[in-house]
Amino acid sequence: MKKVRFAVIGVGGFGRRHASAIKCSERGELVAVCDVIQSRAMNWADTFGCTYYTDYKEMLEDGGFDAITIAVQDQAHAEIAVAAMEAGYHVFCEKPLALNREDCKRIVEAQRKTGRCFSCGQSLRKAECFSTAREMIKSGELGEIFQAELEYSHNYSHLKPEWRRDPVNLRYPIIGGGCHAIDILRWTMGEDPTEVIAISNHIALKDWPVDDCTVALMKMPSGAIARVTNSIGIQRKYVMSAIYSGTKATLECMSKTNGMMLHKPKADFDISHEFDELYIPISFSEGHNVESEIEELCSAILDGTPISCDALEGAKTVAVGLAAVESARLGGLPVKPDYNF
Ligand SMILES: NC(=O)c1ccc[n+]([C@@H]2O[C@H](COP(=O)([O-])OP(=O)(O)OC[C@H]3O[C@@H](n4cnc5c(N)ncnc54)[C@H](O)[C@@H]3O)[C@@H](O)[C@H]2O)c1
Structure with missing residues (x-):
């Protein structure tokens, strides 16, 4: 079977997951x-049996592989991603795509110019x-969605x-980790916020150089209102949750559980005024889903199948985060995300 040969750049906490996922992959x-x-x-290299x-840069020059994965600090994603694509390699790059608009633009442009497969790790x-x-x-099972509430706190x-x-x-x-909540909002709803109103504070982690808690309201083209909450000082376990309220039902999702909850009116609601609470079991992967991301990139390279979060998708998620930062800086004035990359 034809295989995609990978090199992993950055083997800190997350790059090791990339290396393990590649080792486990059949392709x-x-x-x-x-x-x-x-x-x-x-x-x-010793553990994984590779060089x-x-x-x-030396590695890109030597070659002997088809694709690289990038798991270095967010600030360096663009430099490495652009260099790799220009050298002819396919790329899997961790989320967030980058921390600013210019870097996102550089990556999107390099992907368009080189035509390489590019996947952003919105896992x-x-x-x-x-x-x-x-x-x-x-x-349409939930009816028309009028409200969505998402939280990524860690x-x-x-x-x-x-x-x-x-x-x-x-x-x-709100960009670094909050990109998970923003990306899931965009992806599950199938639409991009047109306006963002955000407020942030700096109470929980006073020694950090940025506000540590942000709450952002977003106008969706469908008319739905979304709220994205992000805190890096929260005193509880990591949480990534989403609640979608529709005209037929309400759905609660938690990424780190084995189930989700669907609330809908009972068949005899007119008389009972009661709701059913239906538990939907789901499987949960401890590995942050990196295995599936690697499989998706292998299929894209070998079979030409589509990539869910390509460079432009990754950039659009960052654009919403940047709009939230700007709105908070302006004291909560509305800001339109700029999706023009
Ligand atoms: N998908 C997720 O849920 C998720 C979770 C955690 C981290 N991440 C992302 O993964 C990336 C890495 O995060 P981490 O926690 O592993 O960071 P880390 O600091 O633990 O690891 C980064 C590694 O990159 C190395 N490095 C830095 N510059 C380099 C360069 N120019 N060339 C080669 N190596 C270099 C560092 O020495 C370090 O070993 C970040 O972009 C982060 O946002 C994603």
Whole structure:
């Protein structure tokens, strides 16, 4: 069977998941890892049985692979992604695509120019609860959606890598991690917010260089109102949830559970005024769905199948996050996301 040969750039916390997912894949083969920390690169090359590099440019020049995965700090995604595509490689790049508009534009333009396959790791698109929600919304099972509430919150106070709190190349949490909630909103609803009104504060993680909590209201083209909440100082376990309220039913999704809840009026609602609460079991992957993302890219390269979150999709999600940052900076004035990349 023909396989896609991969090299992983950045083998910190998440790059190791990339390497493991490639090792487990029937259609992928891991040939190299690269990390600027030599001991890290060496150790993981040893573990995964491949070669290692400390300079990604040298690795791109040497070749011997078809695609790279990028799991370095968000601030460096664009430089590496553009260099790799221009050198002829396909790319899987972690979310968020980038932290600013210029970097997103560079990636989208390089993808268009080179025609390489590009996948942005908005991994929750591969979570069964959200793909099920998307299908239910599309099929009309929930009726007309008038309200959606999404939350991505994750306590970052203990996180070591300093790039998350870089005081110069700021990583706004609503873009860094909040991109998961924004992306799931766009993807499940099948539409892009036309206007964003956001407020943020800086109470929970006062020593971070950015506001740590943001609440953003979004106008959807269908008329639905969406609310996206993001906190990196929350005192609870990681949460990624979505509640869709439609004219026929309400659906509650949590990414880290084995089920979702569908609320709908009982058949005799006119008399009983009661609601059914239907539990829908779903499967949950501990591996952040990287395996499915690698499979999707392999199929795109080998069979020409589509990629769900390509460069433009990744950039549109960042555009909504940037609009939220700008609106919060303006004290909550409405801002229209700019999707023109
Ligand atoms: N999909 C998800 O849910 C999810 C979860 C966590 C992290 N991420 C993303 O994964 C990426 C990596 O995050 P992480 O937590 O693994 O970070 P990390 O800091 O643990 O790892 C980054 C690694 O990249 C290396 N590196 C930095 N610059 C490099 C370069 N120029 N060449 C080669 N190696 C280089 C660092 O030495 C480090 O080992 C980020 O973009 C992050 O947003 C995604």
